[in-house]
Amino acid sequence: xxxxxxxKVLEIEPNSYNSMVDWMYHWWGADEGYSLDEVKCYMAHSLxxxxxxxTYGLFLDNEIIGMYQFTYSDLDIRxxxxxxxxxxxxxxxxxxxxxxxLLIDSAKENAVKSGLTELYLFTEHIGLYEKYGFVFAEEIDxxxxxxxIQRLYRLNLS
Numbered sequence: 001x002x003x004x005x006x007x008k009v010l011e012i013e014p015n016s017y018n019s020m021v022d023w024m025y026h027w028w029g030a031d032e033g034y035s036l037d038e039v040k041c042y043m044a045h046s047l048x049x050x051x052x053x054x055t056y057g058l059f060l061d062n063e064i065i066g067m068y069q070f071t072y073s074d075l076d077i078r079x080x081x082x083x084x085x086x087x088x089x090x091x092x093x094x095x096x097x098x099x100x101x102l103l104i105d106s107a108k109e110n111a112v113k114s115g116l117t118e119l120y121l122f123t124e125h126i127g128l129y130e131k132y133g134f135v136f137a138e139e140i141d142x143x144x145x146x147x148x149i150q151r152l153y154r155l156n157l158s
Contacts, residue, residue, distance in 0.1 A: 002061060006106040009055045010047050016057055016064035017043060023089050031145050052083065056110065058090070058103055066090040066099055068107050070114070075122055077143060085121045104132040112157055119155045129153050
């Protein structure tokens with residue numbers, strides 16, 4: 001069948017919700033000292049239609065294989081910059097298939113529909129987000145356990 005869609009996640013759908021919670025808990029939650037219940041709570045309150053945070057899922061044949069979020073806060077030490085593109089994730093066994101471009105194109109389109117003129121993100125990746133129009137702004141001390149020094153990017157949407 002191979003039906004691929006990206007859509008806003010607006011309710012707790014057990015399979016996709018549990019997958020997203022698991023990804024985020026193992027990706028950053030546990031390392032940053034969050035309990036699984038705290039990550040579940042964060043996810044439950046990120047399923048919004050109009051307000052931020054918002055969560056979008058990448059689904060292949062109704063199975064979630066990736067996600068991204070829009071948030072007003074992603075890096076506590078930088079409350080002066082927002083909105084953020086956060087938690088961009090593709091399941092490891094689906095990487096290398098061009099799905100990142102689909103996620104970023106969707107994020108750009110949905111950000112513009114939401115009236116956003118820019119997006120920020122921070123990451124340890126070098127050379128990934130530049131391919132999609134993000135401009136490196138600076139190295140930033142996140143004060144997180146690992147990696148502490150990451151890269152701050154900005155995307156102009158206007």
